[in-house]
Amino acid sequence: MVEIKDLLDTADETIDKCKKILEKKSKLYGTEFIGDLGLKGEFLQIHRKYTRLRQILWNGDNKNNGQESNDALNDALLDMINACIIIITLIKKENGKTKK
Numbered sequence: 001m002v003e004i005k006d007l008l009d010t011a012d013e014t015i016d017k018c019k020k021i022l023e024k025k026s027k028l029y030g031t032e033f034i035g036d037l038g039l040k041g042e043f044l045q046i047h048r049k050y051t052r053l054r055q056i057l058w059n060g061d062n063k064n065n066g067q068e069s070n071d072a073l074n075d076a077l078l079d080m081i082n083a084c085i086i087i088i089t090l091i092k093k094e095n096g097k098t099k100k
Contacts, residue, residue, distance in 0.1 A: 049080035
């Protein structure tokens, strides 16, 4: 059985990983392009990750750089969470609710 503490611990670990990925990718690629295609464009990122998750879970395509592991599944899930964070940030920005 999964306890609430397990869920909260996983949430904390996951958010920490997501933050590190966002920071790393923003240094590599910049952030000026984020939101260029609007919310629908960002939603396409989620759809791409959904498609990847479906490949991994239903088709057994669990290869990550040629190695089979749960890393491919975890990477896709973390990328999907980050795409959601980007969309939430864009919505907040549109509503004037971002920190200045």
